Amino acid sequence: MDILKSTLGTSSQLMSSLKWITAVGALVLVTIFSLFLGQVNIPFQDVLRIVEEQIFPFSNAYPRSGAYWVIVVELREPEILGAMVIGSTLAVGGAVIQSVFRNPITEPYIIGISSGAALGAVVVLDFGITILGIYSLQIIAFTFSVATVMVVYLGAFRKGRVPLTYLLLTGIAVSLFISSFVAYLIFTNLKLQNMVWMWLMGSLAQITWTELVIAFAINWLTIFIVALYWKELDSLQLGEEYASSVGINVERTKLMLILLVTLSTSICVSISGLIGFVGLVIPHVSRIIYGGSNRVTIPAAMVIGGIFLILCEDIANIAITQEVLPIGIVTGVIGAPFFLYLLSRMAGGGYAT
Amino acid sequence: MQLEASGLRLNRGRFSLCVDNFSVKGGEIVGIGGPNGSGKSTFLRLLCGISAPESGVVRLDGKDMRRFPRIEIARHISLMGQEIPMPFALSVNDILRTSAYSNPQNEDRVEEILDICSISALRYRDYNTLSGGEKRMVLFAASILQDAVILLMDEPGTYLDPDRERIIFSVIEELRDKGKSIVLVLHDISALHRYSDKVCLMREGKTVGFGPKNEIMTEENLKTAFGLPFRTYDSPEGRRFTYTF
Numbered sequence: 001m002d003i004l005k006s007t008l009g010t011s012s013q014l015m016s017s018l019k020w021i022t023a024v025g026a027l028v029l030v031t032i033f034s035l036f037l038g039q040v041n042i043p044f045q046d047v048l049r050i051v052e053e054q055i056f057p058f059s060n061a062y063p064r065s066g067a068y069w070v071i072v073v074e075l076r077e078p079e080i081l082g083a084m085v086i087g088s089t090l091a092v093g094g095a096v097i098q099s100v101f102r103n104p105i106t107e108p109y110i111i112g113i114s115s116g117a118a119l120g121a122v123v124v125l126d127f128g129i130t131i132l133g134i135y136s137l138q139i140i141a142f143t144f145s146v147a148t149v150m151v152v153y154l155g156a157f158r159k160g161r162v163p164l165t166y167l168l169l170t171g172i173a174v175s176l177f178i179s180s181f182v183a184y185l186i187f188t189n190l191k192l193q194n195m196v197w198m199w200l201m202g203s204l205a206q207i208t209w210t211e212l213v214i215a216f217a218i219n220w221l222t223i224f225i226v227a228l229y230w231k232e233l234d235s236l237q238l239g240e241e242y243a244s245s246v247g248i249n250v251e252r253t254k255l256m257l258i259l260l261v262t263l264s265t266s267i268c269v270s271i272s273g274l275i276g277f278v279g280l281v282i283p284h285v286s287r288i289i290y291g292g293s294n295r296v297t298i299p300a301a302m303v304i305g306g307i308f309l310i311l312c313e314d315i316a317n318i319a320i321t322q323e324v325l326p327i328g329i330v331t332g333v334i335g336a337p338f339f340l341y342l343l344s345r346m347a348g349g350g351y352a353t
Numbered sequence: 354m355q356l357e358a359s360g361l362r363l364n365r366g367r368f369s370l371c372v373d374n375f376s377v378k379g380g381e382i383v384g385i386g387g388p389n390g391s392g393k394s395t396f397l398r399l400l401c402g403i404s405a406p407e408s409g410v411v412r413l414d415g416k417d418m419r420r421f422p423r424i425e426i427a428r429h430i431s432l433m434g435q436e437i438p439m440p441f442a443l444s445v446n447d448i449l450r451t452s453a454y455s456n457p458q459n460e461d462r463v464e465e466i467l468d469i470c471s472i473s474a475l476r477y478r479d480y481n482t483l484s485g486g487e488k489r490m491v492l493f494a495a496s497i498l499q500d501a502v503i504l505l506m507d508e509p510g511t512y513l514d515p516d517r518e519r520i521i522f523s524v525i526e527e528l529r530d531k532g533k534s535i536v537l538v539l540h541d542i543s544a545l546h547r548y549s550d551k552v553c554l555m556r557e558g559k560t561v562g563f564g565p566k567n568e569i570m571t572e573e574n575l576k577t578a579f580g581l582p583f584r585t586y587d588s589p590e591g592r593r594f595t596y597t598f
Contacts, residue, residue, distance in 0.1 A: 102440045235451040238437050244403045245434065246499060247427025247455035292442035292479075293450075 019290065023303045027084070030310050034080045035072065037314050039321070042068050075205075079317075082207040082215070083309040083327075086268045087278055089219045091305025093261040094279035095286065095297050096226055099233040100257055101164055107279035108265040110168065111258065115175035115182070116148025117141040117269040121199050122185045125192055138211065138270040145266035148174060153258065161251055164240070201326030202275035204313055211271045222264040223302055229257060230294040237292075277331040278305055281339045288342050308335065354379055354429065354502045356534060360409035361399055370395055370558040372409075377503065377551075382525065382535045384549030384566070386542065387578050392558040393538045394435065397505045400536065401430045413503075427455035433496035433506040436488065442479045445472070445491050452495035459500050470494045471520055485512040493521050503534040510544060522548055542583075542594045546570050554578040567592070 035047055049062040050072045062069065093108035109115075120141035123129065132139045152174050156166040186196050232253045235243035240250045268275075285308075286300035309327070312334055316325040357376040363369065370392045377383045385393050398404040400411060402418050411418045413429060421429075431452075446463060453459035467473045472490050475483065480491065489512050496504060509525070510518050525548065529535055539545040545552060545566075552569045554561040554577075561578045562569040570592070575583040581596045 099441075104440055231451060231454055234443065234447060235454060237441055237443060238439065238448065238451065241398070241403055241432075241434060242437055242451075244423060245401060245427065245432040246452050247424035249423045287441060291444070291447075293444070293447040295447075 020299075023300065023307070027303050027307050027310075030307050031080055031084065034310055034314050035076055038071065038076055038317050039324070040067075040071055042071065047072060074209075078207040078209055078212055079204045079313055080310055081212050082204045082272065083313040084306040085212070085215045085219055086204070086272050086275065087282070087305035087307070087309025088223060088302040089215075089264045089268050089305070090275065090278040091282035091286070091301035091308075092223050092226060092298055093265045094281075095283035095294065095301045096229075096233065096257055096261050097279070098283055099237050099294060099297075100254055101168060102237055102239065103168070104284065105280070106168065108261050109274070109276075109279065110175070111171040111262070112148035112152040112174050112178070113145050113262060113265050113269060114274050115178040117145035117266060118182045118200065118274065119148075119178050120144030120270075121273070122182050122192070122196055125195055125199075126185050126189050135211075142266050142270035145269055146262055148178065149258070149262045149266075153255075162254065198326055199273040201328035202273040202331075203324075203326055204272055205324055207271055215267050215271060218267055219264040222260045223298070226257065226260050227298045227302075229253070230298060233257075233294040233298075237294075272327075274328065275309070275331060276328050277335045278309060281335050282308055285339065285342060288345075354414050354534060355412075356400060356430070356503050356536075357412045358400060358409065359412075361396075361406045361411070362408045363395065363399065363404065363406050365395075368392070368395075368558060370399070370406075372396060372399075372560055375400075375553060375560070375563060377534045377536050379502070379532045379534050380529060381550050382529050382537060382548060383551045383553060384545045385536065385538045385553045385555065386540070386545045387555035387561075388580070390557075391555040391578075393555055394507050395558075396555070397432065397507055397536065397538060401432045401505055402426050403432070424455050427499065427501070429501055430503045430505065431496045431499040431501035433492050433504070433509055435507050435511075436485075437492065439480050442481060444477050444479055445475045445483075446477055448480055448491060449495050449498055452499045456500060459498050462498060462500075466494050466498045469497070469524060471517075486514060486517060489513055490517060490521070493524075497524065497528075502532075503536070504528065505536045507538045508540055509537060510539070510541070542570075542575070546592050546594065570594075 035051070036042070036044065046062070046068050050069055052061040053059060053064065054073065090108065097106050097108050097110070098104055120143060121137055124137040124140050129140065130136050152171045153162060153167065155174065156162050156170040158166060186192055232243070232248050235246055235248055236250070236253070244250050282305045283297060283301050286297050286304055290296040290300040309331070312327055312330040315334065316327045316330045319325055319330070355376060355378045358372055359374050361370065361372040385396065387393055395404065399406050402411065405419070413421065413426070418426060449463045449466070450460055463476070464473070467476055470490055470493060472487065472494060475487060475491065480488065483491065489509070493509055496506065509521055513521065525535060525537070537548065539548070549566050551564060552566040553563040554569060554574055556578045562574050570585070572583050572585055575581070575594070583594055583596045586593050
């Protein structure tokens with residue numbers, strides 16, 4: 001009996017290790033594979049040489065100029081790496097917000113991040129603000145986004161606490177209010193509509209290396225910190241009263257987690273626009289495959305979010321010729337059916353019915 | 354370790370709670386009884402500091418509980434609440450681990466505690482797929498795993514079959530005999546008398562009486578608390594309670 005138990009134990013550990021190896025392997029493969037995809041057909045050898053020249057600078061593996069170099073280094077790589085870090089951040093943010101709110105249909109955008117950033121972006125585009133240099137839009141969108149979350153959080157304050165229902169409803173009300181202004185600005189400036197439309201649907205085409213360095217540095221750090229909070233998040237899933245009874249300072253933990261998610265998600269939104277679906281659905285995909293404890297959900301969301309958004313970016317690039325689709329269209333079209341399929345596979349159990 | 358409350362006042366709209374004095378010490382089970390909405394659960398939340406009273410004080414070992422950080426309170430007091438709805442799929446194992454938050458070493462005792470509660474088979478089951486009684490057993494096990502010296506339990510026996518009820522009350526009595534302080538909210542009058550050493554009866558947020566069970570659970574006090582004419586008679590198996598409508 002003991003032998004059976006220990007064998008079963010190891011085999012389930014083996015299964016779980018295999019799942020992780022597959023996921024991380026898939027992320028690496030998808031990243032590399034995506035380098036070869038795009039509107040312009042670049043020979044396999046050239047891509048390899050360009051990467052070699054980047055890894056071993058000035059080894060003269062490839063001339064650091066010319067169309068192919070620019071396409072791979074300045075366009076494809078930022079797009080792929082941007083998709084990776086943004087997919088990870090949105091998915092992890094979703095896992096955290098869903099656990100904190102104990103609500104499977106919430107996501108980071110709900111506390112005002114997206115509407116705030118949208119207002120910032122539209123204001124910059126409408127009034128042609130360039131006061132903060134070439135990154136005016138990103139900086140202002142980020143600032144508006146963080147400021148909106150602060151307004152929502154303070155607006156939900158009741159007697160030294162921030163009750164979740166108030167936070168959620170305040171977030172929705174403030175978001176709707178701000179969205180009306182965004183709609184008004186778009187309505188009154190027809191020239192703006194194309195640009196704003198691209199931004200609202202999300203796009204990775206404009207990402208620069210500077211933005212990438214900032215996003216990777218800050219967002220990976222916040223994901224790392226958030227992952228350390230898995231015990232608090234699991235307890236919060238069981239309710240604030242329960243979390244409090246096992247020793248968690250609920251209000252402080254909530255504030256800390258919301259700050260981390262707001263910071264990292266606002267960075268994403270300010271450089272890529274509003275990419276929907278990832279924050280809502282990837283956490284569920286992670287839970288279905290890896291389990292509901294945040295000990296595994298958060299690392300899984302990080303990997304799967306990255307894979308998912310890179311794949312969506314690939315499809316956005318090659319789906320129609322001579323044109324790049326806004327990535328927000330692809331995330332929904334690809335993600336929703338896949339998610340429905342996973343849900344149908346869960347025969348009973350899983351979610352509270 | 355002693356837990357005392359004095360002069361507690363809490364107003365929540367039309368409900369007000371008012372408990373002038375209450376205490377539980379090591380090696381003692383205090384039962385709280387009273388009709389629905391009499392403030393039993395609210396009182397438990399005040400006792401473990403999850404709700405704060407508007408006035409009055411709860412003392413843990415003589416010290417005002419508000420001076421302790423949350424994690425320190427959890428090392429001394431555990432609360433087994435009523436049912437917990439779970440939006441996501443957490444396994445029984447995951448849930449038990451959360452109750453070791455204040456003392457991570459307790460994570461090593463998951464297997465042992467599940468065995469004591471006779472629910473080892475449920476360890477890797479999804480909490481949402483369990484029956485009402487099984488869920489109660491899991492929350493009971495989680496509360497034991499927390500390993501506090503003062504255990505507060507809100508209706509631990511609800512939904513349980515007779516055998517499981519026997520298990521949890523024998524575990525509770527064993528913990529009492531090891532010197533733990535235990536406060537139970539019990540709906541069932543006979544169970545209240547059977548398992549408690551002291552009893553606190555409540556009605557509409559106020560205590561009807563608090564003291565040794567035989568002094569408190571009189572026909573007169575029960576009538577005041579529940580508004581029903583109880584008859585009590587002593588049998589070899591303990592005091593029995595009946596009432597007529």
